[in-house]
Amino acid sequence: MTDECTITEGMSAMDLVYDRPESLLDVRMHYCPGCGHSTVHKLLMEVVDEMEINSEIIGVAPVGCSVLAYEYMNIDMHQAAHGRATALATGIKRVLPDKYVFTYQGDGDLAAIGTAETIHSANRGENFLIIFINNGIYGMTGGQMAPTTPEGGKTATSPYGRDIGDMGAPIDIAAMIAPLPGTFYITRQTVHNAKGVRKTKKALTNALKYQQLNKGLCFVEIVTNCPSNWKLTPYEANQWMVDNMFDNYPLGDIKVPAKEDLS
Amino acid sequence: MPKVKGEIKIAIETCKGCELCVHECPQETLAMSEELNQRGYHFAVVQDESCTGCTNCALICPDGAITVYREHRGKKTPVAKISDVKENITFTIDGR
Numbered sequence: 001m002t003d004e005c006t007i008t009e010g011m012s013a014m015d016l017v018y019d020r021p022e023s024l025l026d027v028r029m030h031y032c033p034g035c036g037h038s039t040v041h042k043l044l045m046e047v048v049d050e051m052e053i054n055s056e057i058i059g060v061a062p063v064g065c066s067v068l069a070y071e072y073m074n075i076d077m078h079q080a081a082h083g084r085a086t087a088l089a090t091g092i093k094r095v096l097p098d099k100y101v102f103t104y105q106g107d108g109d110l111a112a113i114g115t116a117e118t119i120h121s122a123n124r125g126e127n128f129l130i131i132f133i134n135n136g137i138y139g140m141t142g143g144q145m146a147p148t149t150p151e152g153g154k155t156a157t158s159p160y161g162r163d164i165g166d167m168g169a170p171i172d173i174a175a176m177i178a179p180l181p182g183t184f185y186i187t188r189q190t191v192h193n194a195k196g197v198r199k200t201k202k203a204l205t206n207a208l209k210y211q212q213l214n215k216g217l218c219f220v221e222i223v224t225n226c227p228s229n230w231k232l233t234p235y236e237a238n239q240w241m242v243d244n245m246f247d248n249y250p251l252g253d254i255k256v257p258a259k260e261d262l263s
Numbered sequence: 264m265p266k267v268k269g270e271i272k273i274a275i276e277t278c279k280g281c282e283l284c285v286h287e288c289p290q291e292t293l294a295m296s297e298e299l300n301q302r303g304y305h306f307a308v309v310q311d312e313s314c315t316g317c318t319n320c321a322l323i324c325p326d327g328a329i330t331v332y333r334e335h336r337g338k339k340t341p342v343a344k345i346s347d348v349k350e351n352i353t354f355t356i357d358g359r
Binding site for chain 1: 269270277279280281282283286287304316317318319321322323324325326327328329330331332333334335
């Protein structure tokens, strides 16, 4: 045994590299196991914490599975009537132009009942962020076909699979609003793996930063899963999403601001 | 053994047993438990010490149930010196 020893810094010290964001309230979320909504809630709160805009951001919750989003986020939130989140956000942003404003909408809310509000908000170039959660099905009401359901998708109201001749083709809202001059930044991301989560976080950060420039609507579409209504395990649901959803909804930036617009 | 040592803590009552972290872990550190938590879900558990602290599991976790620590990297500089040690002594830092 030696009678002398040296303690070096870092011998057993472990750095905290990832923790649940502070702005995400420490309550149990009602979402099903593996649901993409919870991942996006967590990511959004991480971005809010990192930008330190906790008290300067106002969110608008939709109708759908994420109707209780305000129960989980420790920020100012408002609840809109079904599909009218962008109309409400327009009012909030116009009265409080210094605040960051976002809407959080699913595909039943944004792409079905709220199509008119969405397109006209984009056309007016309203300066807020739309977070669009696209899982190709109506989750809360029990798995009916949504406008975004991919071809052949089996749902409660299309039990033999979606027939394009009969039921129309999946609607691509991001591509629809991209040609409008009022939109500033449009991107489509996913959260089915760690790489996708990192890219989505970057996209959300960019979209909120662009809001400071006051140059138009930012639209972040996130293709997610619905394990319960697709009747698959969360892992299988993610695989199904890769195989079936990404053909209709290719990932990546759809409209990026030019460099001269970023000043 | 991995070059960087990591450590994760799982809030087992928050875990809903979706198993996404088990599939996402590149080191196959995670597995699902045999037991159930209070809500009746099998929760994720650490099965060996192969964790590198890459944070993939925590990023994919929908419920934010995973906290990740990584070994402090950088130059190891002496911060204290103990001399005249007569008997066996044990140190713990931050409970480790």
